[in-house]
Amino acid sequence: MFDFSVITRWVDQLLRGVMPDAAATVVECVIIGLCLLLGYSVIALALIYAERKVCAWFQCRLGPNRVGPLGLLQSVADMVKMLIKEIIEIRHVDRFLFGLAPYIVIVASVGAFACLPFARGLQVLDFNVGIFFLVAVSSIGVVGILLAGWASNNKYSLIGAMRSGAQMISYELSIGLSILTMVVLSGTLQITELVEGQADGWLLFKGHVPAAIAFVIYLVAGTAETNRGPFDLPEADSELTAGYHTEYSGMHFGFFYLAEYLNLFIVAGVATTLFLGGWMPLHVPGWEGFNEVMDYIPSIFWFFGKAGVMIFVIMWFKWTFPRLRIDQLLRLEWKYLLPVNLLNLLLMVIVVVYKLHF
C-alpha cells in the first residue's frame, strides 16, 4: 500500500538540502499549515454541497443545479459571496470578545482536524496522547460559542449560546466515555497505533457487543456535539432565529458556518478511526484474493469513503427525527446515555480482561 511519508520525507530532505535545519523546520510548519487550511476549506465546500444535495434528495427536490454542472459550483459561489460581504459593526457590544469568538471556534476545529489520520503516513499531529488531545482541543470550541452569545448583546443569541453550551458540555461526557471504551479495547491512545492495531479487523468487529453499543452512543453524542438536527435547538430558526451567531455577518459568520461543517467531518473522521479501522482496507480473514484486491485501493480513499458514509448517516438523522426539546435532550444524555455508557465501559473492561474479544 502506498505510504504518504515517502512524499513528506522527500520534501523534508529537499528543504534541508537547500537551507539550514531551523529554517527548514519553519518553512515546513508554514507549508503544513497552508495545506491544512486548504484541505479544511475544500472539505467544507464539498460538505456544504453534499448537505444541500442530500437534503434535497430526502425531500424529493433537485437541490442546487444552476451554477456549474449539477450545481457543483454553488458552494464556491457562496464562498465568494461570503468573502466579499461587509462585516457589520454592532453598537453596544464588547468589540474585542465579539471579534475573538469566531476565531476561538475555528482554532478549536482546525486543531482537532489536524489530528485526523487521512491516509497511511498522512497525519499532522501524532502525540502519544493523540485521541485525548483531539478531545481536549475540540472542547475549547464551547468557549467561543459562549463568548459569541454573550458578546452579541442579544437575548436570542444568549439563550442560543446557553443551550449550546449546556448541550455540548453534557454530550462531551458521552463522547469521552465511548472513546475511552474503545481505548480500553485497543490499549493505546496514539492515533497511528490505533489505526495500525486494526489491520487484522476493525475495532467495531473485534469488540462486538460493547463496541457496537459504544458506536451507537458515539454517533448520537457526535450528532449532538455538532449542533445538528435532531439536536439543533441552539440555533432553532423558528425560536431563536440563528442562535449564537445571529448578529454575525460576513466572514465572521462564515467561520461559524465552516467550523460547523468541519466538526461534522471531524466527528465522522473520529468514528472512522476508532470503530471502522481508519484508512485500513476491509479484510476478511481467510479470503486471500479478496484481501489482495482491497489492498490495491489507496488508503486515502478508504478513509474518505468511510467518513463519507458516516457523514451521510448523520445527515440522514437530521431529516428523519424531529427536533428535541431542551429537557428531552438533557434527559436523554444524563438519564440514559451516561449510565448505559458507564455500564458499557465496565462490560468492555470485562471483555478485555477475560479476552472475550476477537
Next chain:
Amino acid sequence: MDISIQETVFFLLATVIVLFSILTVTTKRILRSATYLLFVLFATAGIYFQLEYSFLGAVQLTIYAGGIIILYVFSILLTNQQADERLEKLKNSKVAAGIVAAVAGAGLSLFLLLTHSFGPSRLAGGEVPVKAVGTALMGTEKYQYLLPFEVISILLLACIIGGIMIARKR
C-alpha cells in the same frame, strides 16, 4: 540552531503568559478577564507540549481551558446581571493588602528561583509513555498514587453531593 528555535518558542510563550496574566488582573470587565485567563492557560499548555509532556498539556487544555474556564463563563453569565458593568473602585485598605501580597509572592518566587537548581528541561528517554503515567496513578507501591487519587475522588464526590444539596434548597 535547533536550540534557538526552542528558545524563541519559549520566550514567545513566556511573553504571552506574562502579558495576559497582567491583563487578567487589570481589566475592568469580568468576562474579558476570564478570556485573558484562557490565553494564559493556553500558553502554559504550550510550555508543557514544548517540554514533551503532552499528557500534561492535553490535561491542561481539557481541564482548565475546556472545563474551568467554561464553568467561569457560565457562572458569570448566570449570576451577574450586569456582566458588562464596570467594577467599583477599590478601597485603600484592599489596595494595600494587595500590594503586600504581591510583594510577598514576588519575594517567594525570587527566593525559589535563586535557590532551586534546575534539572535538564527534557527527559533523556524522550516522552513519558501514557502507560507509565497510568500505572503510576493506579499503583499502590512507593511513588505510586492510588491513595491520593481515591482521596481526591471522595472529595469530588462530596462536592457534587454538596452542590446538589445547595441547588435543591428552595
